[in-house]
Amino acid sequence: MWLLKSDGSFGCIADFAADLELAGETPLDAVPQVGSILIAFAGTGDGRGFSLARQLRARGFAGALTATGALIPDQARHAVQSGFDSVLISDERIARHGESAWRDALTHSVRELYLADGTSRGSEHGIWALRHAS
Amino acid sequence: MYQYDGHDQAFVRARAAEFREQVGRRLAGQLSEDEFKPLRLKNGLYLQLHAYMLRIAIPYGVLSADQMRTLAHLAENYDRGYGHFTTRQNLQFNWTKLEDVADMIDILAEAGMHAIQTSGNCIRNVTADAFAGVAGDEEVDPRPTAELLRQWSSLHPEFAYLPRKFKIGVIGAAQDRAAMKFHDIGLRAYPGENGRPRYDIWVGGGQGRTPRVAQLFAEDVAFDEMLPTLDSMLRVYNLAGRRDNKYKARIKILVAEMGLEEYREAVFADRATRDAAQFALAGPEYDRIAAHFAVLPVEPVAAPPVKAEGDFAAWLAHNVTAHKVDGYAVVSVSLKGTGEIPGDATAGQMRAIAALADRYSASEIRVTYRQNLVLPYVPQAALREVYEALIEARLATGNIGLSSDIIACPGLDYCALATARSIPIAQALSTVLREREARAIAAGADPAGPTLNISGCINACGHHHAANIGILGLNKAEAETYQITLGGQGDENAAIGEVLGPGFSAEEVPGVVERIIGVWEGERAQGETFADTYRRLGKAPFKAAVYEEAAHVAA
Numbered sequence: 001m002w003l004l005k006s007d008g009s010f011g012c013i014a015d016f017a018a019d020l021e022l023a024g025e026t027p028l029d030a031v032p033q034v035g036s037i038l039i040a041f042a043g044t045g046d047g048r049g050f051s052l053a054r055q056l057r058a059r060g061f062a063g064a065l066t067a068t069g070a071l072i073p074d075q076a077r078h079a080v081q082s083g084f085d086s087v088l089i090s091d092e093r094i095a096r097h098g099e100s101a102w103r104d105a106l107t108h109s110v111r112e113l114y115l116a117d118g119t120s121r122g123s124e125h126g127i128w129a130l131r132h133a134s
Numbered sequence: 135m136y137q138y139d140g141h142d143q144a145f146v147r148a149r150a151a152e153f154r155e156q157v158g159r160r161l162a163g164q165l166s167e168d169e170f171k172p173l174r175l176k177n178g179l180y181l182q183l184h185a186y187m188l189r190i191a192i193p194y195g196v197l198s199a200d201q202m203r204t205l206a207h208l209a210e211n212y213d214r215g216y217g218h219f220t221t222r223q224n225l226q227f228n229w230t231k232l233e234d235v236a237d238m239i240d241i242l243a244e245a246g247m248h249a250i251q252t253s254g255n256c257i258r259n260v261t262a263d264a265f266a267g268v269a270g271d272e273e274v275d276p277r278p279t280a281e282l283l284r285q286w287s288s289l290h291p292e293f294a295y296l297p298r299k300f301k302i303g304v305i306g307a308a309q310d311r312a313a314m315k316f317h318d319i320g321l322r323a324y325p326g327e328n329g330r331p332r333y334d335i336w337v338g339g340g341q342g343r344t345p346r347v348a349q350l351f352a353e354d355v356a357f358d359e360m361l362p363t364l365d366s367m368l369r370v371y372n373l374a375g376r377r378d379n380k381y382k383a384r385i386k387i388l389v390a391e392m393g394l395e396e397y398r399e400a401v402f403a404d405r406a407t408r409d410a411a412q413f414a415l416a417g418p419e420y421d422r423i424a425a426h427f428a429v430l431p432v433e434p435v436a437a438p439p440v441k442a443e444g445d446f447a448a449w450l451a452h453n454v455t456a457h458k459v460d461g462y463a464v465v466s467v468s469l470k471g472t473g474e475i476p477g478d479a480t481a482g483q484m485r486a487i488a489a490l491a492d493r494y495s496a497s498e499i500r501v502t503y504r505q506n507l508v509l510p511y512v513p514q515a516a517l518r519e520v521y522e523a524l525i526e527a528r529l530a531t532g533n534i535g536l537s538s539d540i541i542a543c544p545g546l547d548y549c550a551l552a553t554a555r556s557i558p559i560a561q562a563l564s565t566v567l568r569e570r571e572a573r574a575i576a577a578g579a580d581p582a583g584p585t586l587n588i589s590g591c592i593n594a595c596g597h598h599h600a601a602n603i604g605i606l607g608l609n610k611a612e613a614e615t616y617q618i619t620l621g622g623q624g625d626e627n628a629a630i631g632e633v634l635g636p637g638f639s640a641e642e643v644p645g646v647v648e649r650i651i652g653v654w655e656g657e658r659a660q661g662e663t664f665a666d667t668y669r670r671l672g673k674a675p676f677k678a679a680v681y682e683e684a685a686h687v688a689a
Contacts, residue, residue: 027373044169045255047295051372054292058407072169074156081291098164108155110148112141114285118412127141127285128415131422 006121024049041069057083057119076105154236178249194262194280195223204245206484257287264502274306274323278424297375298383315628330357341594431496435461449532477505486527537583538567545590552590554607554614584664600624
């Protein structure tokens, strides 16, 4: 399996462990008192995991958040900007999408947004922030 | 109008480059069609019956003359010489090739345009009153709000994979010229503090299989609360909206199943977890955007009375409306010529409109949700010249707001979702209705009549639910059949039409519509609109006239 981190680093890893694994569709009742959470996306079109991550961050979860499951390289940006620290990718998806597509996922997608959220792990500054910097 | 700065320009260029790379990976087989589909849809690219269709955003319906010429260029070089203006104030090209689309997007980006989120399960192109900034009854210009929402929603990382599409409409006047209450979220802006609006927020409107008029979610919301509230409304929908059935996935169903009160509580609970500082720049950004719209491009002038007779007088009466600046008029250009396809314009017509806008309308054009164009700043003294130029361009039909000003979707002639044709029905009806209007005008009578909208399937892109007379094309027993609804309204008195009874064949539709109008003409009180007559009398007299007199009724 492979890990793409929000700082853009990318590589093959032998194993991965998180304190808690959640499905992306899990309703959030209380913030889990753990150090790391792996959130699995059920389908390419199912964006619940992005909202779950932002909700966890908004409610103060400061540990490591990793996205996995049915994601495509183009969704890595969404994950990182929604508060994920990394994306865990299966060998099968690397083979099909191409190693370079995942390696370049965060540089080939649009990086700057209008409104950067404080919980984002991405490199965006926010166009509004740039415009009103003075 | 709003002008892109370097940031906006870089943003659309980056999106164009990203899309080019995505197409490349699809063509190389690195993305399956299932994986590529949401990516192309988020860039307005549909696979239709005959070709790819590219839907280009015209945010809140505002277009410069140069941008219109860019669309004409694309029509000539990448389509078959025409384009189709839609009920979401967008423009569709119906004959594009996948390998050309990245080049088209580059050309659009150079003109400050894009196709971002004109399709797909995301926040769509934001619509607004096409008369914004010029209408006499306006309290707040909706365009700065719409532009703020365009920026906030564009490539929003959290809301790109929603249960279903999400439409937002904004108005700032008592008269609703944007069908605001048929949007997933509708905003009605009112004057607020420090030049920033306050809002009534409406939720859960929509058409399709389960038509709903939006409900009032929150009244008199301060500007600073608006964006955090919308963000929380979207988050609750993203997490709780149904994903098991696409016909039950819109927010209207979530609100109906949760109940408005419970939905509201969930939204406010989420909003309470947020750091308000996240949205602190929305205010200064609103002010920056609003400054683009604050200065009217024209000064008041003395206007000589316009002398008019014949067709010119009729065109003035229907296509020209009052302007907030003395000496000016708002000119609507009908894309509903007799026997023409509603919303279609040729490249030549686009260029003619662009030339008129340059010469007479501060180089600005609007697109209405009723699929017409608007020249928003025409000096009254130039109305005759504009009219004559429109005759040259075959765009001088004086029927704005009349029955022959038909809304119609592309239907089965283009659309992969359609169950029946819309265009031939619209063409046939426009001929019949225009004859009726001409007779009334010749007799010195008011040619006004019911609004008439046509959809080629239950998805209701042609807004049939919101028309006085709605026509829905279905496929029953392998034949096209057209179901009629009566009493709908898309304006500030939003209402959903009621089904009249069994459907009709395409050939029967014009005669049925004539009988319905005949009943109204016979029963109406002096000056009464069709909607008011229908509300007073109900369905019965219309049903009797249509079904008891009809020679043949389809199953």
